[in-house]
Amino acid sequence: MPIYDNQGTYDTEMAVGYAGMEADTSGPRDVASRIIETAAVAFGLAVGRGTADGSAKISGGGFEGITIEDKTRTADQYAVGEVAAVKRKGSVWVVADGAVTPAGTVTYTEATGAIGVKAVATGIVAIPNAKFENTAADGALVRVYLG
Incomplete structure (x- = not known):
């Protein structure tokens, strides 16, 4: 329930998270630094390996990890040439691409980096473990564990 006053409207409850936020930092955790190639990448998207060593991009080869937020950025994304934090193990919040349940196979769409439960096919890849x-629900926040 929002609070109204002459300054504006404020939520009375905090959001549980946001795309790219680490959901749990107490367990196993593996975050790699990768230079972003080709196009900007928003927080909470899956990236693949880039063409250069130590790089990553949307539509890259294989699954490298999920970009996590960096509060020093002025936008909620990493620009081309910036060093991104890419989570390879642990829990992270993402926006669901379709309705998901814990029983569903975690997949990502190579062209967009969106994470959901689409059937594995050309351009849609299962994320191992x-x-x-x-x-x-579709478009809602969901926690993904990378094992």
């Missing part, structure tokens, strides 16, 4: 930690 990953699982959804909660149920979420």
